[in-house]
Amino acid sequence: MAKYIFITGGVVSSLGKGIAAASIGRLLESRGFKVSIQKLDPYINVDPGTMSPFQHGEVFVTDDGAETDLDLGHYERFTSQISGRGNNYTAGRIYLQVIEKERRGDYLGGTVQVIPHITNEIKDAVKAQGRGADVAIVEIGGTVGDIESLPFLEAARQLQLEVGRANAVFIHLTLIPFIRASHELKTKPTQHSVKELRSIGIQPDILLCRTEYPVPRDMKAKIGLFCNVSEEAVITAKDVEHIYEVPLYFAQEGLDYILLKYLGLPLHERRMEKWEEFLEKLKHPEDMVTIGIVGKYTQYEDSYKSLREALIHGGVANRLGVRIKWIEAEDIDREGPAGPLAGVHGILVPGGFGERGVEGKIKAAAFARQQKIPYFGICLGMQLASIEFARSVAKLETANSTEFDPQSPHPVFYKLRDLLGDDTYGGNMRLGRCACVLTEGSRAHAAYGDLQIGERHRHRYEFNKAYLEPLKAAGLEVTGISPDGKFVEIVELKDHPWFLGCQFHPEFKSRPLNPHPLFRDFVKASYANKAKGETVRA
Ligand code: GLN
Secondary structure, three states: OEEEEEEEEOOOOOOOHHHHHHHHHHHHHHHOEEEEEEEOOOOOOHHHHHHHHHHHHOEEEOOOOEEEOOOHHHHHHHHHOOOHHHHHHEEHHHHHHHHHHHHHHOOOOOOHHHHHHHHHHHHHHHHHHHOOOEEEEEEEEEOOOOOHHHHHHHHHHHHHHHHOHEEEEEEEEOOOOEEEEOEEOHHHHHHHHHHHHHOOOOOOOOEEEOOOOOOOHHHHHHHHHHHHHHHHHHHEEEEEOOOOHHHHHHOOOOOOHHHHHHHHOOOOOOOOOOHHHHHHHHOOOOEEEEEEEEEEOOOOOHHHHHHHHHHHHHHHHHHEEEEEEEEEEEHHHHHHHHHHHHHHOOEEOOEEEOOOOOHHHHHHHHHHHHOOOOOEEEEEHHHHHHHHHHHHHOOOOEEOOOOOOOOOOEEEEHHHHHHHOOOOOOOOOEEEEEEEEEOOOOOOOOHOOOOEEEEEEEEEEEEEEHHHHHHHOOEEEEEEOOOOOOOOEEEEOOOOOOEEEEOHHHHHHOOEOOHHHHHHHHHHHHHHHHHHOOOOOO
16 A cells, blocks of 8 residues: 655745655655655646646646646656646546536435545545555645635545554645844744644644745744644755755755655665756756747746756756747747847747737747757647748748638648548547657657657647648658658758757656757757857847
8 A cells, every 4th residue: 555645735825835746756766665646736627728828837748648737747857757647636627526426326316515525536536546656645736724625635634544644644835934124034824824734633744844044943843842743844945946956955854764754664775866966967057058938928937837847958968058038929020030039049939829929939930940040849839830831931821720810721730620520539639648750860860769759749730731742842851740640740841950840749758867859959959059159149
């Protein structure tokens, strides 16, 4: 049976519970345990698939095609977990499952209630996910005191009672604010938050205290006393420069040691050399390179979380630091590309939905093609680069995606449903891992070092194969296709230092210790461009 670690949050949101859960996962893996990490989200949406990136940040896509919370991205980047649908449950999904059972008559006419029906459904989901792992880490979204998260907390409380305290511990992430006026750290919000937790029957075993300054010993003792937590289990979670430092910081504070002690697990040696090596390189790059990301959610960087991390990984793989310049696509549309793109060594157009900013992104792709600036187009960025090529080089001036012009005379991209001539996919998205076959000798092949790959998708529109021949004749290279030949997955341009668009989202699979080959090579090409002194001048 798996041992459980429940992580709750208090005082305020955004304290970094996801990174804390991921870091604990990393530490336990480093000590040889098999770990599973799951996120329970209190909102009523069945999944975050339809939520605005402005509100919810990035939607992280798993191999099995689940649209999940961005914390799952942290879990995958920090551990060896390959997440699936079971790693993320929302309150909406739990309720939906219960209501479906009720409609089927599974409850035999009984009154369906939060306790026990909803809480049982939650416990089943947690147990199912923990199966096969030594330690199941469960992050409970929201902040203690919210109405929404109550059923999740109650289910966790019951589960601890079922399996015993030696098999399930609670970690509470809280804030110790620093009051500038009096120059003091304050423990009261933590005391209140723990009181709240205890009032619903949960006694935290470990407190992770997020602070700007180290918490002194006597303050830890005081927090411990007031919160009924042993002093050694009051852990400082001080702000660090890079998220990848967090596991090492926790280790220094003795968190993994305490967890193993409380859970009665053997104290295997901790092996973190590779992680430390990565951090060393991250902190001491040999040089910098600037990548321009042309998007429309650039005000809210959480919308491009995995992308950002993948660029960092690709940078470290080249001993480089990556500076990201966020560029609003609409600025390019208004002012032209040269001004907004000034100073960038490589241009990346990421995924996106909807018409706003599309023409600006097309101009960015045209600029990269003409000025021979490395270009990496991801999903929408691949579609728009292909459309740009169709318009400018293949002289199909009205080329477009039916997403932006349903009546386009040259629909170079159109919906899967139209493509298959049936409604199998209901106009919905192609989601999750799909196999792809690469062309020998292509840039993609050089990057992957393999001809068979699998990458994650999240899009509705597809390359229209009626345009394959004319575009190829004009010089577009199709270097990745689905094994059945139905889908165009990668396009490249010859006579260009590095120009590649992929229909999938490679950023979801990049990890610090296993940087994604396309990001690695794109950063490398951008740096070569910098070395040539060919940055864009305004
Ligand atoms: N909007 C495009 C589509 O649905 C691209 C989606 C994306 O970039 N993820 O196909």
